[in-house]
Amino acid sequence: MQPRNDEAKQATGAFLLFPVSMAALGLSFVIFMFLAPLGTLIYSSINPSYADPGAFQRFYSSLASGDFEALLAELQLYSGNPMLIAFQDEVLLDALRVSLITSGVSSMICICLGLPLAYLLARYDFPGRRILKTLVELPMVLPPVVAGISLILLLGPNTPLGSFLRQAGWELVFTWRGIILAQTFVASPFFIRSAIASFEEVPVDLELAARSLGASPFKVFRSVTLPLSTRGLAAGWAMMWARAMGEFGATIMVSSNVPGQSYTLTTAIYWKFWAGGIYPSIAAAILLLAVSSVVLLVVRLLIER
Amino acid sequence: MALRLESVWKSYSLPTPLAMLLRGKRRVIQALRDVNLEVDEGEFFVVLGPTGCGKTTLLNVIAGLTKQDRGHVFLDGKCVDSLPPEKRNISMVFQDFALFPHMTVLENILYGLKMRGVRGSEAARRVKEVMRELGLEGLEDRMPSSLSGGEKQRVSLARTLVTEPRVLLLDEPLSNLDPQTRRSARELLLRIHRNTGMTMIYVTHDQVDAHILADRVAVMRDGAIEQAGSLRELMEHPQSPFVASFMSLGNVFSGRIESHDRENGVTLVSVEGYRLLIPYSPDLQVGGMVNFLVRPEDVILAKAKPETSARNVLEATVVDMSFQGPLVRVFASIGGLRVEALATKASVEDMKLREGEKVHVVFKASSIQVLR
Numbered sequence: 001m002q003p004r005n006d007e008a009k010q011a012t013g014a015f016l017l018f019p020v021s022m023a024a025l026g027l028s029f030v031i032f033m034f035l036a037p038l039g040t041l042i043y044s045s046i047n048p049s050y051a052d053p054g055a056f057q058r059f060y061s062s063l064a065s066g067d068f069e070a071l072l073a074e075l076q077l078y079s080g081n082p083m084l085i086a087f088q089d090e091v092l093l094d095a096l097r098v099s100l101i102t103s104g105v106s107s108m109i110c111i112c113l114g115l116p117l118a119y120l121l122a123r124y125d126f127p128g129r130r131i132l133k134t135l136v137e138l139p140m141v142l143p144p145v146v147a148g149i150s151l152i153l154l155l156g157p158n159t160p161l162g163s164f165l166r167q168a169g170w171e172l173v174f175t176w177r178g179i180i181l182a183q184t185f186v187a188s189p190f191f192i193r194s195a196i197a198s199f200e201e202v203p204v205d206l207e208l209a210a211r212s213l214g215a216s217p218f219k220v221f222r223s224v225t226l227p228l229s230t231r232g233l234a235a236g237w238a239m240m241w242a243r244a245m246g247e248f249g250a251t252i253m254v255s256s257n258v259p260g261q262s263y264t265l266t267t268a269i270y271w272k273f274w275a276g277g278i279y280p281s282i283a284a285a286i287l288l289l290a291v292s293s294v295v296l297l298v299v300r301l302l303i304e305r
Numbered sequence: 306m307a308l309r310l311e312s313v314w315k316s317y318s319l320p321t322p323l324a325m326l327l328r329g330k331r332r333v334i335q336a337l338r339d340v341n342l343e344v345d346e347g348e349f350f351v352v353l354g355p356t357g358c359g360k361t362t363l364l365n366v367i368a369g370l371t372k373q374d375r376g377h378v379f380l381d382g383k384c385v386d387s388l389p390p391e392k393r394n395i396s397m398v399f400q401d402f403a404l405f406p407h408m409t410v411l412e413n414i415l416y417g418l419k420m421r422g423v424r425g426s427e428a429a430r431r432v433k434e435v436m437r438e439l440g441l442e443g444l445e446d447r448m449p450s451s452l453s454g455g456e457k458q459r460v461s462l463a464r465t466l467v468t469e470p471r472v473l474l475l476d477e478p479l480s481n482l483d484p485q486t487r488r489s490a491r492e493l494l495l496r497i498h499r500n501t502g503m504t505m506i507y508v509t510h511d512q513v514d515a516h517i518l519a520d521r522v523a524v525m526r527d528g529a530i531e532q533a534g535s536l537r538e539l540m541e542h543p544q545s546p547f548v549a550s551f552m553s554l555g556n557v558f559s560g561r562i563e564s565h566d567r568e569n570g571v572t573l574v575s576v577e578g579y580r581l582l583i584p585y586s587p588d589l590q591v592g593g594m595v596n597f598l599v600r601p602e603d604v605i606l607a608k609a610k611p612e613t614s615a616r617n618v619l620e621a622t623v624v625d626m627s628f629q630g631p632l633v634r635v636f637a638s639i640g641g642l643r644v645e646a647l648a649t650k651a652s653v654e655d656m657k658l659r660e661g662e663k664v665h666v667v668f669k670a671s672s673i674q675v676l677r
Contacts, residue, residue, distance in 0.1 A: 210405075
């Protein structure tokens with residue numbers, strides 16, 4: 001073999017080795033971490049017996065023993081599509097309603113209060129800026145259960161602030177308001193981080209130019225900064241909303257788990273799992289997955305338009 | 306007088322990450338030191354200085370985009386320190402043009418008018434006029450990203466001119482253009498200045514801009530104004546070694562004062578071991594240091610040791626020659642000294658001067674300018 005060819009071969013090998021190995025690692029990550037679990041969830045919603053290997057046996061034993069009532073229940077359980085069942089289940093629909101309202105409100109709170117904070121952190125240098133920036137990101141690494149405990153300690157019915165608020169008719173913890181607080185606490189970093197990054201991407205020169213052309217700081221924000229960071233803000237909002245929608249750890253602590261009041265889709269999955277095993281919770285899970293995916297997809301399409 | 310700056314100081318403190326974490330310590334940068342400046346009505350004032358000398362900070366303070374630590378800014382005799390930028394009626398053209406990328410050319414130009422409440426037919430008339438003046442017709446609906454450098458520059462100029470500012474600030478507006486466009490942009494600026502009579506302050510590190518555009522020039526260094534005056538004043542009477550070397554006026558030497566010879570009106574100075582004679586002046590202290598300027602056009606080159614009354618005669622070696630039309634710039638070295646001389650092409654050819662050859666460098670004491 002001629003050395004020149006050998007070198008060329010080696011070079012090609014080295015050239016291909018890197019992208020191929022990267023692609024292999026990346027693909028296997030995507031497959032095992034996302035596609036496999038989510039695919040199984042979707043598959044079991046179409047073919048529910050997958051989640052319940054004993055179904056076949058139960059079906060035959062009830063047929064053999066002549067227990068027609070059990071047979072009928074068994075048939076009913078597996079004849080329907082969980083997606084359709086979910087949309088007929090009043091409790092789940094109530095939970096969806098509560099989830100949508102609370103996550104909507106908490107994402108609005110996040111925009112109203114988080115946007116000014118993000119702008120402050122992106123544009124101004126002040127003592128304690130780094131500390132504040134870290135503090136804002138803290139909920140991302142904090143276990144949500146800890147957030148739940150903190151909220152109960154601060155606002156629970158037997159605490160000073162909590163009992164004062166209760167006398168004023170503003171019970172926060174163990175109502176839907178508590179859920180909003182929990183979601184805001186846990187999900188806000190997703191919006192604020194993204195908002196800081198998108199504000200920082202707007203060149204300061206553009207704002208200065210606008211000022212020198214006669215625009216007040218508020219007008220500069222509205223006519224220059226905001227339009228130029230819309231995409232990042234929308235993406236951050238979508239992430240935050242999806243996180244709030246899927247918030248469980250803090251929510252389960254501060255909600256009273258009364259259906260229709262403070263019973264979110266995530267807590268519904270949990271209670272259904274404890275009450276009836278894996279099968280009833282599939283419907284709730286698939287509902288959550290569907291709603292969140294649709295919203296994320298719509299936001300993505302709007303951003304990239 | 307359109308604009309006056311009175312003893313303006315400004316410093317920035319930059320946080321250094323590690324030091325911040327440990328003690329909250331900050332690195333302080335003095336951007337402006339005791340800047341006093343007067344710009345007359347309708348003047349084209351050029352601020353010249355190297356990168357990082359505080360020129361942009363100076364403009365930002367004038368525009369109100371940065372608040373000075375000390376000192377005052379007066380516009381038409383009124384102190385504007387407390388006025389925000391949008392109320393000063395001073396517009397600025399930025400180095401990277403700073404066009405709003407999400408607006409069309411027309412929207413960019415209309416922006417200032419909209420913010421200042423000029424609407425309807427008056428706004429339309431002004432925009433049309435400015436766009437015609439700057440040759441921007443037909444570009445109304447284009448987005449800034451699709452424009453060439455020259456077009457962007459003209460749009461950014463149009464955007465400020467249309468608001469008819471009291472003072473127009475220009476922060477190195479030509480530095481991002483190719484040489485061809487830069488030349489035509491200079492002419493455009495001159496024409497606009499002539500037509501509008503607007504007071505303009507132009508900041509640059511490029512001497513050529515100053516030569517072509519300036520009514521008056523200020524040279525800045527490390528946040529302070531070294532010298533201000535007409536270009537001719539600066540060229541003929543530079544007051545500091547920095548001004549002399551930044552304006553490329555010639556050889557700036559620094560030496561120790563050895564003795565005075567009052568009779569002949571000269572002072573003996575030792576520069577890197579060589580003794581040179583400079584004009585006598587009573588404020589030169591023996592033992593102290595002095596800077597002085599020897600202009601290339603005052604340096605005479607000769608092959609043989611010349612019979613001359615000039616007593617600064619040094620034997621040097623030619624290290625480099627640069628031919629510029631009828632003139633030749635000759636660089637010669639004498640030990641550690643480097644002298645630049647300007648000779649005619651004819652005389653260089655007569656002497657058969659070549660790199661590496663010996664040559665006598667001659668300059669009169671009286672032609673030397675003592676700098677501060």
